[in-house]
Amino acid sequence: MNARIGIITVSDRASSGTYEDLSGPAIQATLKDFLSSPWEACYRLIPDEGPMIQAALKELCDREGCCLVLTTGGTGPSPRDVTPEATEAVCDKLMPGFGEQMRAVSLRYVATAILSRQTAGIRGQSLIINLPGKPKSIRECLEAVFPAVPYCVDLIGGPRLETHEAVIRAFRPKS
């Protein structure tokens, strides 16, 4: 059975058709480069509304059985940016190391990386990670944290994810 991975684009403008969603496809393309084991995407495109983000996260974790859910958008300081709060609201436990590491890596490229409020957490058997909105930053952030993702999914009872080692090397402790 394929691993299922949720991709949620959170954007008022993309969801209303003002522009095309490039961020969701950028996540999908990066995962395609990274993963060698079979997987399928569950994609959602929603506006920056807390209750809708929470509902989409719950649906992908609980009903669609996604072991990993990646969001893009809504992590900045603007009034409409509420993705981190929605993520925290649905998670059983928070994983502060993901946000710290993504900000540290993004800081190598732009000083405004500290404005990102990205977080991550566990809901049941799903790992949820907030990614930035920009396609270029999405790839940088996934490169920074993905080596730890397959082992995390192991620990919460998910399917075994394997990566193309030449592209990204998943780290699993030997013991």
Add this chain to the structure above:
Amino acid sequence: MNARIGIITVSDRASSGTYEDLSGPAIQATLKDFLSSPWEACYRLIPDEGPMIQAALKELCDREGCCLVLTTGGTGPSPRDVTPEATEAVCDKLMPGFGEQMRAVSLRYVATAILSRQTAGIRGQSLIINLPGKPKSIRECLEAVFPAVPYCVDLIGGPRLETHEAVIRAFRPKS
């Protein structure tokens, strides 16, 4: 119209006159070096009392219209250090990247930088940032995070802050 910037010194001893407040003036001097666009300071000197810190933050954000409020003092582990809690209590959203980056930079100078509990957040159209108590550390921290401040103020609907580029370069994405 001038941008208004709040400066709050939180200190039992300075507010009781036991010693002179050097930290508030250090913030003001640093901002004078950094900013090329017109601005004026709204200064407050208060003791380490949670309700008074919250009241001062609300007043500077809501009534005085400060787009940026910088606090100094009260971020350590001592029982009287309650500035981060007061800040979190009045903010609509927290900005964890500021504290992370300021601690990371201060760590280059002193091992005790990890004891600082500095945070930052957004209240309405104001960005609030906790700075350390010592004048020398204030400048180091402002140098570390200020490049991201003008764009953050843009995003929350504040005035356009411009910097002296030879001293500190504000970063604004091109798009």
Add this chain to the structure above:
Amino acid sequence: MNARIGIITVSDRASSGTYEDLSGPAIQATLKDFLSSPWEACYRLIPDEGPMIQAALKELCDREGCCLVLTTGGTGPSPRDVTPEATEAVCDKLMPGFGEQMRAVSLRYVATAILSRQTAGIRGQSLIINLPGKPKSIRECLEAVFPAVPYCVDLIGGPRLETHEAVIRAFRPKS
């Protein structure tokens, strides 16, 4: 009078006798290497149960008078990992810099360091720090944060801890 330092091993398997606790003794051995001033350990071995972790923390802080309490285990993403939540529940104030710095240092060794949810905080006159479960990582983390521990204990009214400077140098500001 000796300083008292609490060591709590949180592990279902070690506490049920499935294997021997190597982590608690690793903390004790590291402290023995680090500290030159007299101290004694208060050791507890308990399962990964939130209420039992909270009870052990309270007992060591409030009744045993430990100025420092170090936990090991229970900081990962697994359903049974609840040490950070138990720590936050009993602390008066949180010290985010400890977790950030321990994760940053552990990241130099393993990519999965971002999965650690280690935190730290103050309860009354006690500093509580979560350490990882593995003996090797325990030492790495203590080396990273211990230089700031004696000054933190000073600030919360604890005994003066002195270190073997050739092994680890405690940092205390001059003022």
